[in-house]
Amino acid sequence: MKVTVVGAGAVGASCAEYIAIKNFASEVVILDIKEGFAEGKAMDLMQTASLNGFDTKITGSTNDYSKTANSDICVITSGIPRKPGMTREELIGINAGIVKMVSSSLIDHSPNTIIIVVSNPMDTMTYLVHKTTGLPKNRIIGMGGALDSARFKYRLAEALGAPISDVDGMVIGGHSDKGMVPLTRLATRNSVPVSEFISEERLQQVLEDTKVGGATLTGLLGTSAWYAPGAAVSGLVQAIACDQQKIFPCSTLLEGEYGLNDLCIGVPVVLGKNGIEKIVEIKLSDAEKAQMQESAKGVKATNALLEL
Ligand SMILES: NC(=O)C1=CN([C@@H]2O[C@H](COP(=O)(O)OP(=O)(O)OC[C@H]3O[C@@H](n4cnc5c(N)ncnc54)[C@H](O)[C@@H]3O)[C@@H](O)[C@H]2O)C=CC1
């Protein structure tokens, strides 16, 4: 199993590290445009192999896509991150050009690959990869919901005073400060609805904190987060590489599902060896449906800025 990670920055390196530590891939290639940067990150990570006990071979490449040839899975993290006070959508001007160029170079060398898009604004970048590569929809996956759900669980556990492993919950919708739809109605503590334990008001606070999870960290760090994003990507890569058939919320091209068309947005999907094996349509309440419609409107407004 060969995995390429484009972008050796904060998220790309974290993602490569988690993939290696989980020890399921034979090879990870990190590629970056900055001279020597990917090679340096790869060497540094390889020097953790004996310490962390993994056999994955990590190599770096300065913009040489021949090194990525025949990758089973490619992750796109190249592009600029936001700074405090910015929205993800403001990154489109620079990141669209980068993602377009990177995705076509990847496909030139790995025509059968599955692509995971991370660069922001992620839902729009995922849509752009569809338009650029024309790959079947099961092979293009946007990562956002897996991360947002991890943050939701963190906030739920905090509110409940419970261990995170006792808590379950999912966030669907657009990966944006306003567009996320945390499904509080379906969140549970060990199968019991969380509303049994905390007030509606506290749950609303959890929802609001979850939606601005990325912005909160950007305010604290001066740039956006990388550990949880890297871990979330590694979870998707592992589910595909190991044909786990697990459900994650991912951004995928909708063609009528959830009453939505011609956009990529976060919904639950089953991930396995073919990438997206199935879009899972869960029954939403009227309020949740309305939130999804509103979220889709936001994503479509950003998509309209693309030069396709
Ligand atoms: N979807 C999600 O949940 C998340 C998305 N992100 C996004 O991921 C992206 C990367 O974030 P960071 O790693 O923090 O940024 P970073 O600045 O640390 O790393 C980005 C890397 O991309 C490289 N790069 C730029 N243009 C390139 C090109 N044409 N080819 C190859 N490499 C190129 C840069 O040299 C840099 O090393 C950002 O757009 C950020 O908003 C970040 C966290 C979560």
Ligand SMILES: O=C([O-])CC(=O)C(=O)O
């Ligand atoms: O907040 C950002 O800009 C980066 C990101 O998507 C996240 O951490 O959720």
